Amino acid sequence: MIPSLGRWGLSAHADLVYRALSLGGPATAERLTREVDVPVGRVQEALDELVAAGAVRPAHRGTDRAWAAVEPDRIAPMLHRRRHPVVVSDRYQRHLAAIAGLHLDRSRPGMLRRLPSRSAARARIAELAAAERHEHLAINTEEVITPTVVAASDPVDRALLARGVRMRTLGLPGRGLNWRAPLTGSEHREAEDLPLKLMVFDRRVAVFPVDPLDFDAGVFELREPDPVARLVEVFTGVWDAAAEPPTAGAPLVLTPREQSIVTLLATGQSEDAVAHNLGLSRRTVVYTLRSLMDRLEVDNRFQLALVLGAAQAVAVPGRDS
Structure with a gap:
C-alpha cells in the first residue's frame, strides 16, 4: 500500500x-x-x-x-518521526483567520495587487528586500526547507543582514533533518501553530500567499497601512509566545577520514572515485558513511549533507579513524 x-x-x-x-x-x-x-x-x-x-x-x-x-x-x-499530520482544513482556517478583518476587498487602488506565480513572487520579494532599510519580518510555514528554497532566499537574506536590517523569523520547531539553521545576525523563534506564511518589509508592505496550500498560485502584495499594521500585530503576538531554538552544542566533530570522504563526495565524486583517491576500499568508504549517518541519525546522504552543512563540521586533528 x-x-x-x-x-x-x-x-x-x-x-x-x-x-x-x-x-x-x-x-x-x-x-x-x-x-x-x-x-x-x-x-x-x-x-x-x-x-x-x-x-x-x-x-x-x-x-x-x-x-x-x-x-x-x-x-x-x-x-x-516528522511533525504530527496537518489537516488541510486546519491550514486554511489558520490562514483565513489571520487575514480576517483586513477587508482586502476595500483596499484603495494600488494598495493591493496579486502576483500570479511563484517566480513573479520571488522576483518581487527580491525587489522589496533590496529597498528595505530597517526591519524584515517573516513567518515560514514550510516543514521541509528544500535546496530550491535555500538557493532563492539565502542571497536576499544575507544582503539584508549586511546592510544592518533587523531580521526576525518564525518557523516550525527544528526536526533535525529539515531544519535550516538561522543565518548569523538574524533572530529566530519557533512555534508549532503558525498562522500564515508572511513577509513584512519595513512595516510598510506585506506579502502572503493567495492559497496556503499552493504557493504556485502566487501572492498578495499589500500596502494599505492599517491592514499591514494588523499583520505586524499577528507576527508580534506569535513572536512573543514563541520559543527560542535550542542552543547549539559543541561543534560536530569528524575524523580526518570522515572529513576527507564527505569533502570529496560533496564535489560530485562517486564512491569508487573517492576510494581510489584516498587509497581506501569501496567497502571502507561505504561503511564509514553508513556509520556516520547512523551516528547523526539520518537516513540518506542528502540529509547527511544538510546536517553537516548546518553544523559546520570540522575534523579532529591527529585522529585516523
Whole structure:
C-alpha cells in the first residue's frame, strides 16, 4: 500500500511523483514530467521534497540521472518521526483567520495587487528586500526547507543582514533533518501553530500567499497601512509566545577520514572515485558513511549533507579513524 505523503506535510506534487515512481519504477525528471503531466520545474521541486523526506534515492538509468522510490514500509517510520499530520482544513482556517478583518476587498487602488506565480513572487520579494532599510519580518510555514528554497532566499537574506536590517523569523520547531539553521545576525523563534506564511518589509508592505496550500498560485502584495499594521500585530503576538531554538552544542566533530570522504563526495565524486583517491576500499568508504549517518541519525546522504552543512563540521586533528 502506498502511503499518502500529503498527510505528513508534503505537497500534492511530491505525493504524485512518489506514486509514479512507486508504480512505474525509476525515472528521470524529464520522464516524470511526461508521465504525471506536471511542468519539469514543479517535478524538480517535488523531488527536492522527497529527497529531504528520505522518500526517494538516486538510481542509475543509463547516462541520465534518475530517481527511485524508497519502499513504503521503509519510509513510514521516517514519516512518523516528522511533525504530527496537518489537516488541510486546519491550514486554511489558520490562514483565513489571520487575514480576517483586513477587508482586502476595500483596499484603495494600488494598495493591493496579486502576483500570479511563484517566480513573479520571488522576483518581487527580491525587489522589496533590496529597498528595505530597517526591519524584515517573516513567518515560514514550510516543514521541509528544500535546496530550491535555500538557493532563492539565502542571497536576499544575507544582503539584508549586511546592510544592518533587523531580521526576525518564525518557523516550525527544528526536526533535525529539515531544519535550516538561522543565518548569523538574524533572530529566530519557533512555534508549532503558525498562522500564515508572511513577509513584512519595513512595516510598510506585506506579502502572503493567495492559497496556503499552493504557493504556485502566487501572492498578495499589500500596502494599505492599517491592514499591514494588523499583520505586524499577528507576527508580534506569535513572536512573543514563541520559543527560542535550542542552543547549539559543541561543534560536530569528524575524523580526518570522515572529513576527507564527505569533502570529496560533496564535489560530485562517486564512491569508487573517492576510494581510489584516498587509497581506501569501496567497502571502507561505504561503511564509514553508513556509520556516520547512523551516528547523526539520518537516513540518506542528502540529509547527511544538510546536517553537516548546518553544523559546520570540522575534523579532529591527529585522529585516523
